[in-house]
Amino acid sequence: MAKKRPTRATSHDVARLAGVSQAAVSRAFSAGSSISKDKRERVLKAAHELHYVPNKLASSLSTARSNMVAVIVGNLNNPFYSESLQAFVTGFQESGRQVLAFSVTDAADGDEVVQQAVYYPVDAIVVTAAPLSSKLLKISAGLGIPIVMFNRHLDSNRIAGVHCDNRGAGARIAEAMHSAGAERFLIVRGDPEGSTSRDRVEGFRTYLLARGVPPTGIEEIDGASSYGASRDSLRARFRAGDRPRPDAIYAVSDIMALGCLDALRTDLGLRVPGDVMLAGSDGIRQGRLSAYDLTTIRQPIEQMVATTLQMLESAEDLKNPDMIQVLELPGEFIPGSTVPRPPRDKP
Amino acid sequence: MAKKRPTRATSHDVARLAGVSQAAVSRAFSAGSSISKDKRERVLKAAHELHYVPNKLASSLSTARSNMVAVIVGNLNNPFYSESLQAFVTGFQESGRQVLAFSVTDAADGDEVVQQAVYYPVDAIVVTAAPLSSKLLKISAGLGIPIVMFNRHLDSNRIAGVHCDNRGAGARIAEAMHSAGAERFLIVRGDPEGSTSRDRVEGFRTYLLARGVPPTGIEEIDGASSYGASRDSLRARFRAGDRPRPDAIYAVSDIMALGCLDALRTDLGLRVPGDVMLAGSDGIRQGRLSAYDLTTIRQPIEQMVATTLQMLESAEDLKNPDMIQVLELPGEFIPGSTVPRPPRDKP
DNA sequence: GCGGGCTTTGAATACGTATTCATACAATGA
DNA sequence: TCATTGTATGAATACGTATTCAAAGCCCGC
Structure with a gap:
């Protein structure tokens, strides 16, 4: 076995140094907790000294929220998807969530990748690629992980999604x-x-x-x-x-x-x-x-991503079959120069 | 408080259903563990029944390895970076690791984003953007998280990296x-x-x-x-x-x-x-x-990404100051048609 | 039949944090 | 002064898994 990395400081270490309880450390780092001003400062000072940062994975265990969202993208070589991914990463980041990125190239292994994603208790899954079998439905139902389909939809409309007309x-x-x-x-x-x-x-x-x-x-x-x-x-x-x-x-x-x-x-x-x-x-x-x-x-894209984010805000709705929304937005015709424009006078 | 989502099955639930200990369930899911064939099958059957999938975040706590790598990208609108990200996601996925994607647009908030990344005990950080202050060095040293700079380097050569000449x-x-x-x-x-x-x-x-x-x-x-x-x-x-x-x-x-x-x-x-x-x-x-x-x-790109992956394989080296590698690869001249080719005969 | 190695097993514990619970304390009003 | 509210606090526990440890079972050759 490799020698273990210099273990990062834990809330217990900070508590010991600051002469407080571990609970106090936890409270010092979560806004709105009941803790006195000077104690919080003592804790923060000790934390700084030890290079302590809270371990969000550990807190996920307690809170049952990982603050991570899986985004499954197809071919990033298609600029449409890299533009979308960019928008998602930025958008989620702003709301304090992180994007766990998955790429599925071969259509066949889509399910497998979803499976991978599910190993991490992500708060939600955004699917922008891969024709997804009914397995997805089961996963969503069985594990209670909300799924939103981006630029995709199933005929059954059993999964929430945003796409264009x-x-x-x-x-x-x-x-x-x-x-x-x-x-x-x-x-x-x-x-x-x-x-x-x-x-x-x-x-x-x-x-x-x-x-x-x-x-x-x-x-x-x-x-x-x-x-x-x-x-x-x-x-x-x-x-x-x-x-x-x-x-x-x-x-x-x-x-x-x-x-x-x-x-x-x-x-x-x-x-x-x-x-x-x-x-x-x-x-x-x-x-x-x-x-x-x-x-x-x-x-x-911006509107589609914004809508997706909104849907995830009200994640509870995504699990209520009656509340599932499949939104279809209109596209905008861009008259470039590769199709002749219609003549003005002739109908 | 929102009603809690249908809690996913845990190894304890599976253990109860299968009539074995929780340890047995854990062993059934980790290859190479000492467990009898029929017991493993009993466990897997019960697991299937309950839609159980192991929670990798929870195991991270025990193993001190999250199998997640933070990739910090700059402007994904620059195709160079989306091509790189694509390569990273694919590459990491193949080795069973996941990419936690971060985007930094404003140069100034680079440090802050790194800070975000560090909240998650990622196994490593790949930086493909943002001029990073010496804070990064401290983070790497203090928390023991290996950092590799992609297409970037510091003059000090104190952080491992891969970039072109x-x-x-x-x-x-x-x-x-x-x-x-x-x-x-x-x-x-x-x-x-x-x-x-x-x-x-x-x-x-x-x-x-x-x-x-x-x-x-x-x-x-x-x-x-x-x-x-x-x-x-x-x-x-x-x-x-x-x-x-x-x-x-x-x-x-x-x-x-x-x-x-x-x-x-x-x-x-x-x-x-x-x-x-x-x-x-x-x-x-x-x-x-x-x-x-x-x-x-x-x-x-492919070679640069492959090299980065290799460096992370031997992550221990990244923490030994004497072993830090900063690799400079040669670029390849592509004679397009926007610069006149040199005449053949005249020198 | 018996000691010595091997595999299989479950109880117990550790991982790092959030939260609950009960207690202690300060401030307030009379 | 006392009762009352409200805030601060730490001990204990839960979250889901991996791992350690000791016990138990097994097969082998002698």
């Missing part, structure tokens, strides 16, 4: 493209297990079919939710000469759209929106850079 | 620009408190001065380590007509370089590298996108 987003993009005269559409889809991609695709398709676009006019390829895969995938599709080329591409997330844009312009030498129009969804900063100026639907 | 990086960029014929240089600096920006600037200047570039030929402006600030700052500088324009710009980090690039091309209508050359440092993915193809020096 993704069907509406898909439809809005479809509208923009259709009214700009597009006729042959290509969808670059993300993770088919995730509700986000699914809903956007569905909204897009539904709008077009309702406008009389034939099912054969809507093609679909896989972009694996990443820049690289989308770029490769789209390039391959365009180089395969056997089918007519689409004139409008909807990549269901911005990061994928950027991959497509680079494939089109750099790899294939096409002009956007001249030769083909393109749009994404999410509204990541990178898409706003002037080199891209991508047409997209922005998700209001 | 930033002076060398600055010099290499200077060389590329100088040999491409640049004469008037502009540095867009980042956080002047951080060693990274400082070293790069220093390496850049030193190289040029040694080559006979007059001090007046090197100008410096502030880019505040962000895309937006750099873009604004550079645009303002170029629009101010009172001084001759530089013909080479070194933004000390890629994210700032991208801001500069968009300022030059989009806002100012200049050609890069035709009218002015530009380079950054870090090697973020975004800079590699074909719309930018930024000339830069890549930091080997």
